[in-house]
Amino acid sequence: MPTTMLQGKCENIPMPDNSVDAVISTFALCSVDDPERAMSEIMRVLRPGCAVHFVEHIAAPQRTFIHALQRLLAPMSRRFNHGCDPLADTQRHFITAGFWLEDLQRREFSGIPMISGRAVCPKQRPQS
Template structure:
């Protein structure tokens, strides 16, 4: 089986050889970072269309985590194009963090379409290291379709736990590894070495729920669901929340 997988991985690599050459020369990453906002704008619109009900279910309790002042302070990591804004409660104060500054233009467009969101600031930083965000300053942290591309999930979960106030919540919505006995998983393994370049570090075979279960949160609740995208390598998802 290992030889079959290696063979098909090689076939995919040959088909996408220019990408691998540019990546080897260190030239692909700047291209991917400029291209990614355009790609994510299309992808996230499609996700909201087909999985919007799951997102509504996930985010319907956001207002329950308002702080003592009655305000809801939200930190969104990997905010991208602002695809989650339509699901946020009116009046919430949102600080956005993304390591890719090229998303800022697209974020502005989304904010103009969702004036119920009170935008605070856009910080260029990785989720694993956010010194600009004070400890215990956020009621809610939201992270969707991000952990797949994070090199060290334990580090980002530690940082999320740090910036949340006691009793705050971390909401997540991520694509994950498929059942190891499925064809979906077989295709994930085959595509993984190339997908990381196309998806700006995205890894298809992460068992993200295992990282969440061993993190420092007091409680973690999540569901496994399948996106209605036939033959898609990113069909399996989890969504839920964790409490500090």
């Protein structure tokens, strides 16, 4: 299957509207500078009914040891780990942008919570 890998920022994808069949994101959406803009760009380039296939780490539930540790490490992580925000709320960003989540799974890896699944671009998009 022919594929194209682009180098650039997710907040400004150099592709035409409705031109992409799938987006794959693995541990990347935590590092975008503007998550809302990134989700808007992903939705713009995806064809209706197509999806983002993702695996992402997320913030642990509040008032847990892991969440407190993520909060403590967040400033250093953002500065020294390519902008990675250990408190990312990727699920909320997908939903706010208008994606439908399918096959959402929650897991932990060494105590770090993660989600995986598909965020589907709706066939009828909201008017902006």
